[in-house]
Amino acid sequence: MDSVLLPIPSDRIDSIWPQVKDRLQAAVETANGRLDLVDLYRFLRAKDLVLWVSIRDKTIEAVAVTEIIQHAKKKMCCVRIMTGENYANWIGLEQGIADWAKSIGCDGMEATARKGWAKVFKHYDFTHIFLERMFT
Numbered sequence: 001m002d003s004v005l006l007p008i009p010s011d012r013i014d015s016i017w018p019q020v021k022d023r024l025q026a027a028v029e030t031a032n033g034r035l036d037l038v039d040l041y042r043f044l045r046a047k048d049l050v051l052w053v054s055i056r057d058k059t060i061e062a063v064a065v066t067e068i069i070q071h072a073k074k075k076m077c078c079v080r081i082m083t084g085e086n087y088a089n090w091i092g093l094e095q096g097i098a099d100w101a102k103s104i105g106c107d108g109m110e111a112t113a114r115k116g117w118a119k120v121f122k123h124y125d126f127t128h129i130f131l132e133r134m135f136t
Contacts, residue, residue: 003061005093007100008051013044020053020063027065027081032134040065049080052097054090062090066097068106077101079111091120 008016025037035043043049044065054062062084069076077097084090098109109124111117118126 003054003056003090003093005090005096006053006055008044008053010045010047013041013051016051016053016060017041019060020051023063023083024065024081027083032132054084054093056089061085062087062093064094064097066101068101068104069110074107075105076108076110077106079109079113082111082113082117087120094121 021037021041024040028035028037028040040049044051048067050066050068052064052066053060054064063081064079064083065081067078067080069078077100079094079097082094094109101109111121111124112130113121115129118124
């Protein structure tokens with residue numbers, strides 16, 4: 001069976017949260033304290049972010065979180081989180097997110113991700129590297 005990509009409406013976050021929170025927690029831990037799982041949940045419920053799930057054989061195999069960002073001259077769909085197992089099964093579903101973004105008037109897609117994602121998303125231009133220095 002093929003993977004199916006589903007956006008989760010904000011009013012349905014509670015019903016799926018127990019199934020996705022551990023994966024999201026792992027992703028949040030790489031954010032160096034910018035947000036925690038409580039913040040992520042609040043932003044999803046408030047419609048500031050969109051949760052996507054990839055389902056295969058009635059099992060959630062991947063999750064993604066997107067945010068629409070209105071820059072001065074461009075509206076972009078930013079992939080904030082994308083994680084799961086067996087990415088070869090679901091990575092092509094990124095096109096479904098891109099199609100949705102285009103349908104709501106976005107000019108393109110963007111992502112801040114680990115360097116290794118550039119090898120996976122070959123249809124994205126590797127234009128920048130994000131560096132950070134955290135003060136303790």
